[in-house]
Amino acid sequence: MEKQTRNLPVKLKEDEVAAKSQELAASIRILEDMEITLKSVSKKLKDDITAKNKEVLNLARIVTDKIEYRDVECYEYRNLTTFTVEIIRFDTSEIVATRPMTQNERQLVMFPEKKLRRVNESESADNVAVAPPDPPADPSMIPTAELEQISQESETVKENGNAQPEASEGQEK
Numbered sequence: 001m002e003k004q005t006r007n008l009p010v011k012l013k014e015d016e017v018a019a020k021s022q023e024l025a026a027s028i029r030i031l032e033d034m035e036i037t038l039k040s041v042s043k044k045l046k047d048d049i050t051a052k053n054k055e056v057l058n059l060a061r062i063v064t065d066k067i068e069y070r071d072v073e074c075y076e077y078r079n080l081t082t083f084t085v086e087i088i089r090f091d092t093s094e095i096v097a098t099r100p101m102t103q104n105e106r107q108l109v110m111f112p113e114k115k116l117r118r119v120n121e122s123e124s125a126d127n128v129a130v131a132p133p134d135p136p137a138d139p140s141m142i143p144t145a146e147l148e149q150i151s152q153e154s155e156t157v158k159e160n161g162n163a164q165p166e167a168s169e170g171q172e173k
Contacts, residue, residue, distance in 0.1 A: 072091060073090045074087050074088060074089050074090060075088055083100065083101045083106060084099065085101055085105060
């Protein structure tokens with residue numbers, strides 16, 4: 001006679017049933033955790049796939065259109081004939097936008113590049129153009145004392161032509 005092993009039903013004792021119940025509860029908790037992890041990983045993978053799809057579509061659009069949007073340096077040109085401001089690209093000189101000038105932009109600066117310069121004793125006053133300094137954008141920001149000084153210097157320049165304005169206290173001629 002030959003010995004065999006078969007898988008057959010066996011009646012469990014109460015302590016074995018209690019142990020199997022504990023094992024069942026632990027397995028259920030592990031299964032729930034695994035399902036939550038699966039959902040989390042699945043959501044992350046879906047998000048990753050969505051992001052990669054957007055990247056692929058964006059690259060396909062760039063390749064198809066042969067255009068990519070980038071930050072490009074531009075400058076504003078104030079067209080005083082049409083009272084518009086044109087935004088122009090530095091790299092191609094192309095006008096990319098046009099808008100109407102604001103009231104502030106319509107105000108012109110009288111001496112945009114001339115700076116107030118004092119005449120040295122060795123220089124003749126006839127050789128130097130003396131201009132009042134450019135006012136700040138907001139005149140209310142000029143201190144009263146400075147406004148009075150500018151006014152006095154302007155009067156002196158008007159009276160003397162291009163002569164040097166008289167030095168105020170603390171300044172040398």
